[in-house]
Amino acid sequence: MGTIRIENHEIPFREGDNILKTALAAGMEIPYFCYHTALGSLGACRLCAVEITPKDPGKAPQVVMACLEPARGGIEVSISSAAAQQVRQKVIEFLMTNHPHDCPVCDEGGECHLQEMTVACGPPYRRYRGRKRTFTNQYLGPLVHHEMNRCITCYRCTRFYQDYALGDDLGAMRLRNEVYFGRFQDGPLASPFAGNLVEICPTGVFTDAVFRQHFARVWDLKTAPSICPHCSIGCNTLPGARDGMLRRVRNRFHPDLNRWFICDRGRYGHQYSEHPARPLTSRVDGAKVSYRQALAAAAEQIKAVGDKTGGLGSVREDLEGNTLLRALLNGFNGIFTAFSDPRLEAATITAVTALQNTTGAPSLAEMEQADAALIVGDLTAHAPMIDLALRQAYRSGARLAVLHSGPTPLARFAATALAIPPHEMSVCLSHLSERAAAPSAANSNQKEMLANIVVSLTASHRPLLIGVTETLSASQIAVLAQLAAALGPGARLAYALPGANAYGAALLSQTGRATAMLEAIETGHIQNLIVAGNDPLGDTRLGARWRAARQRLDSLIVLDCVATATAEAADILIPVAAWAERSGTFVNYEGRAQGFTHTFRRPEFLPSTAEVIADLARHLELVLPDIAAALGDTFPGYQAPVPGAPGSPLPAPAIPMHIDTTIHQGCESHPGRWQAALSTWYGDDPLASFAPALTELVPAVAALISPAAALNEGIKAGERVRLQGPAGTVVLPVQPDNDVAAGTIALTRAVLAQLGAGHGDPLELEKVS
Amino acid sequence: MKIAGQTNKRIASPLIRLWRSLWVTLRHAWAKRETVSYPEIKRSLPGRWRGRIVLTRDPDGEERCVACYLCSAVCPVDCIHLQARQQDDGRRYPETFRIDFSRCIFCGFCEEACPTLAIQLTPDFEMCERSHDSLVYEKEQLLIDGQGKHAGYNFYRHAGIAIFGKAIGEGTHDTPPVDHDTNLP
Numbered sequence: 001m002g003t004i005r006i007e008n009h010e011i012p013f014r015e016g017d018n019i020l021k022t023a024l025a026a027g028m029e030i031p032y033f034c035y036h037t038a039l040g041s042l043g044a045c046r047l048c049a050v051e052i053t054p055k056d057p058g059k060a061p062q063v064v065m066a067c068l069e070p071a072r073g074g075i076e077v078s079i080s081s082a083a084a085q086q087v088r089q090k091v092i093e094f095l096m097t098n099h100p101h102d103c104p105v106c107d108e109g110g111e112c113h114l115q116e117m118t119v120a121c122g123p124p125y126r127r128y129r130g131r132k133r134t135f136t137n138q139y140l141g142p143l144v145h146h147e148m149n150r151c152i153t154c155y156r157c158t159r160f161y162q163d164y165a166l167g168d169d170l171g172a173m174r175l176r177n178e179v180y181f182g183r184f185q186d187g188p189l190a191s192p193f194a195g196n197l198v199e200i201c202p203t204g205v206f207t208d209a210v211f212r213q214h215f216a217r218v219w220d221l222k223t224a225p226s227i228c229p230h231c232s233i234g235c236n237t238l239p240g241a242r243d244g245m246l247r248r249v250r251n252r253f254h255p256d257l258n259r260w261f262i263c264d265r266g267r268y269g270h271q272y273s274e275h276p277a278r279p280l281t282s283r284v285d286g287a288k289v290s291y292r293q294a295l296a297a298a299a300e301q302i303k304a305v306g307d308k309t310g311g312l313g314s315v316r317e318d319l320e321g322n323t324l325l326r327a328l329l330n331g332f333n334g335i336f337t338a339f340s341d342p343r344l345e346a347a348t349i350t351a352v353t354a355l356q357n358t359t360g361a362p363s364l365a366e367m368e369q370a371d372a373a374l375i376v377g378d379l380t381a382h383a384p385m386i387d388l389a390l391r392q393a394y395r396s397g398a399r400l401a402v403l404h405s406g407p408t409p410l411a412r413f414a415a416t417a418l419a420i421p422p423h424e425m426s427v428c429l430s431h432l433s434e435r436a437a438a439p440s441a442a443n444s445n446q447k448e449m450l451a452n453i454v455v456s457l458t459a460s461h462r463p464l465l466i467g468v469t470e471t472l473s474a475s476q477i478a479v480l481a482q483l484a485a486a487l488g489p490g491a492r493l494a495y496a497l498p499g500a501n502a503y504g505a506a507l508l509s510q511t512g513r514a515t516a517m518l519e520a521i522e523t524g525h526i527q528n529l530i531v532a533g534n535d536p537l538g539d540t541r542l543g544a545r546w547r548a549a550r551q552r553l554d555s556l557i558v559l560d561c562v563a564t565a566t567a568e569a570a571d572i573l574i575p576v577a578a579w580a581e582r583s584g585t586f587v588n589y590e591g592r593a594q595g596f597t598h599t600f601r602r603p604e605f606l607p608s609t610a611e612v613i614a615d616l617a618r619h620l621e622l623v624l625p626d627i628a629a630a631l632g633d634t635f636p637g638y639q640a641p642v643p644g645a646p647g648s649p650l651p652a653p654a655i656p657m658h659i660d661t662t663i664h665q666g667c668e669s670h671p672g673r674w675q676a677a678l679s680t681w682y683g684d685d686p687l688a689s690f691a692p693a694l695t696e697l698v699p700a701v702a703a704l705i706s707p708a709a710a711l712n713e714g715i716k717a718g719e720r721v722r723l724q725g726p727a728g729t730v731v732l733p734v735q736p737d738n739d740v741a742a743g744t745i746a747l748t749r750a751v752l753a754q755l756g757a758g759h760g761d762p763l764e765l766e767k768v769s
Numbered sequence: 770m771k772i773a774g775q776t777n778k779r780i781a782s783p784l785i786r787l788w789r790s791l792w793v794t795l796r797h798a799w800a801k802r803e804t805v806s807y808p809e810i811k812r813s814l815p816g817r818w819r820g821r822i823v824l825t826r827d828p829d830g831e832e833r834c835v836a837c838y839l840c841s842a843v844c845p846v847d848c849i850h851l852q853a854r855q856q857d858d859g860r861r862y863p864e865t866f867r868i869d870f871s872r873c874i875f876c877g878f879c880e881e882a883c884p885t886l887a888i889q890l891t892p893d894f895e896m897c898e899r900s901h902d903s904l905v906y907e908k909e910q911l912l913i914d915g916q917g918k919h920a921g922y923n924f925y926r927h928a929g930i931a932i933f934g935k936a937i938g939e940g941t942h943d944t945p946p947v948d949h950d951t952n953l954p
């Protein structure tokens with residue numbers, strides 16, 4: 001810590017910081033292009049020229065690059081000196097010689113760093129009359145549009161894509177003033193974080209290809225602080241809307257979570273709210289009716305069956321909607337849960353309970369500081385930004401260990417990656433946990449690798465354990481928590497939960513409720529089901545059972561903003577506002593409650609789920625507490641988080657629950673020759689699967705099996721196999737994949753739903769001749 | 770005497786002024802008329818007159834407007850509304866373009882801001898309507914079949930982006946594109 005004189009102000013600096021960073025932190029503006037807080041300095045653009053005057057009068061002042069010059073006491077820095085200004089002006093003039101002058105048709109215009117810097121420093125007129133160098137563009141997939149002529153060679157794109165996000169299909173080519181940034185060949189960018197190029201590129205080389213279809217200038221967009229609804233991380237976003245239509249989503253800085261970047265699911269998943277099949281008018285028995293009529297019909301149904309009503313909330317429904325639905329159900333002693341699958345219910349509640357018993361899950365910024373990590377499951381698909389955080393940890397030397405059943409991109413960076421069939425995961429985790437408690441000699445290759453994992457976790461100062469809730473059972477989650485406890489107080493524990501508000505939904509649910517509800521429907525004890533934002537009929541594992549149960553219902557009342565299988569089958573469908581059209585709260589994987597506020601309103605009347613339930617209660621003449629009171633009752637001391645603020649921990653009463661960590665040999669033994677494993681990709685969640693640009697990128701559907709298993713069975717790549725599950729059969733081509741565990745068939749969610757099998761369920765496989 | 774002289778002057782000068790005014794009036798009574806009896810007779814207005822706004826076409830007959838939103842941004846009364854679309858070849862155009870002439874103050878800022886010389890004010894002010902709604906002009910009413918005041922300019926010949934009939938590197942100031950697949954200097 002010292003002070004440096006910049007423009008005659010004494011500015012404190014941290015040892016090791018450069019002049020640019022110091023000045024920017026103090027709110028003083030030095031023009032720059034290539035410097036980025038997350039990517040550091042490179043000195044490529046030469047725009048950040050400043051003049052420094054050493055204290056020693058014998059030494060002449062000199063012009064230096066502020067981003068490369070360490071801040072130190074005893075020098076005077078002038079941003080406005082004539083020499084520095086001249087350098088900056090020349091730099092801009094040279095950069096502009098090849099500029100294609102297409103700002104009017106450039107989507108960056110209005111928020112372009114190059115425009116701003118040219119206006120701020122550049123000469124007002126162009127003197128160069130020569131011919132311009134040009135580049136052809138590449139097709140980079142449905143998400144990012146490429147226009148290479150606008151490049152100023154700042155290298156931010158490759159530094160982000162390759163160095164930061166560890167992608168390898170975008171780079172710099174050629175030399176001199178002909179450096180080209182693109183792919184080796186045309187084709188979609190492979191990184192789950194490719195969309196960040198749009199924001200990281202200071203010019204219009206990379207622009208948002210989805211926004212481009214309905215382009216509007218930044219000054220015409222309505223924005224409001226929001227939270228990403230697509231996974232449990234709760235990245236902060238800034239949706240932009242115009243003329244009653246959501247146009248784009250950008251990153252919004254959160255100091256502990258996403259900071260400068262978001263994943264592509266968060267950036268492009270918003271298209272679901274513009275999907276042509278989105279329900280926008282209420283329907284009763286297939287006929288379009290007004291909102292009031294739908295409410296009256298729903299109230300009549302509920303009155304008719306009295307207390308035989310159940311309520312199914314959702315992990316993607318906001319805290320307000322879930323809480324009020326539960327309060328409504330409490331009004332007539334109905335069953336409420338937010339989960340359609342009892343396994344997921346138990347797993348999520350166990351994960352939340354386990355987190356409540358620790359110091360809390362680390363933020364993404366803290367995860368980057370980990371020096372060893374154990375990852376159980378595929379984080380890239382279930383919590384993309386944790387993946388990015390762990391890539392940073394890996395870059396700073398952390399040893400990653402990944403236990404997975406199907407493909408996971410993080411395995412590439414892991415010191416130890418073990419493909420373990422779902423039914424052996426429990427044994428492995430218990431083994432890890434036991435070894436951490438009492439080291440013993442290893443007696444097999446796999447055990448040795450597990451032993452190594454324990455050694456590296458024990459030897460590290462900031463070990464981190466992360467489990468993916470959706471592919472773990474409750475007992476496995478508990479064992480992971482035990483392992484964290486055994487590693488000592490320095491160890492941090494986190495779970496990727498199954499939805500944006502899964503944490504909040506778990507606190508409102510109870511283990512066993514999902515089973516109870518299904519059974520009550522099957523036995524006729526529930527005749528009327530209110531579903532808010534959930535899709536039980538499309539459930540991977542229990543979809544068939546739910547569809548059968550649905551036949552027994554008198555009426556199915558659905559509140560949703562996407563056309564799910566359940567919404568299609570509803571007797572009464574009340575469309576609700578999508579997240580950007582309403583205000584609400586999501587509780588993220590850390591238990592951080594974050595508020596979001598509506599960015600815009602659609603021309604159609606679309607209330608939020610909580611508003612629909614309040615209106616329904618009024619029709620039923622039920623006295624329901626208002627939303628603030630209902631939240632206050634459930635979470636004593638609850639303060640609604642302010643949208644735009646970093647969020648606050650949800651004051652939740654501890655869940656009294658006994659965690660059973662005993663491994664039941666019966667159900668954990670090998671279920672047969674083949675087992676299903678869930679293999680998803682980063683663009684997959686119930687909402688984003690309605691986003692056309694993302695679904696264009698869905699990997700080809702195939703049965704992924706390990707090459708050894710394929711050899712054993714005598715199946716070649718591309719040959720077709722018939723898979724038999726509890727609910728149906730599917731014929732698929734086989735694709736050998738090194739990341740798949742032995743005896744495991746990795747399948748997408750849609751295929752699993754057709755088979756009626758969940759992660760870890762037995763399957764039959766037979767070759768189709 | 771002094772007092773009498775002053776009185777004379779006091780009377781004389783208003784009289785002179787009176788006669789002079791009368792003379793000017795009489796002279797003008799016989800002079801050539803400037804006033805015409807509009808609307809039977811219409812004066813030709815200077816080309817720079819700021820009246821009804823049109824959207825023009827480039828020399829090739831294509832729409833000049835590239836839907837950059839600059840006119841709508843600069844408009845002080847916010848009376849221009851448009852929505853950008855693009856053709857498959859990458860050419861931008863306004864899907865809708867709407868000017869509310871009941872709000873327009875004919876300041877000409879939009880014309881000044883337009884980078885493609887598309888939007889132009891014309892010497893036509895006869896736009897009376899009986900309702901405000903009919904003063905909202907849609908694109909069909911704005912787009913004309915000519916180049917307007919500025920003949921010869923085609924934005925796409927100067928800008929770097931490719932459109933149908935003009936690949937990258939074929940612009941007026943361009944060199945052929947760099948082959949990025951080779952590393953030879």
Ligand code: SF4
Pocket residue numbers: 150151152153154155156157158181200201202203205206
């Ligand atoms: S493409 Fe963009 S980010 Fe990459 S070097 Fe060029 S200007 Fe910089």
Ligand code: SF4
Pocket residue numbers: 228229230231232233234235258262263264265266267383384385386
């Ligand atoms: S990591 Fe999750 S919360 Fe963050 S942007 Fe991606 S989908 Fe949204």
Ligand code: SF4
Pocket residue numbers: 840843844845846847848849868872873874875876877878879880
């Ligand atoms: S002339 Fe002025 S007021 Fe009228 S549309 Fe143009 S900018 Fe707007």
Ligand code: SF4
Pocket residue numbers: 104833834835836837838839840841851879882883884885886887888
């Ligand atoms: S400024 Fe010109 S090119 Fe841009 S939208 Fe207006 S009329 Fe079209």
Ligand code: FES
Pocket residue numbers: 032033034035042043044045046047048065066067068
């Ligand atoms: S910011 Fe310093 S050289 Fe680019």
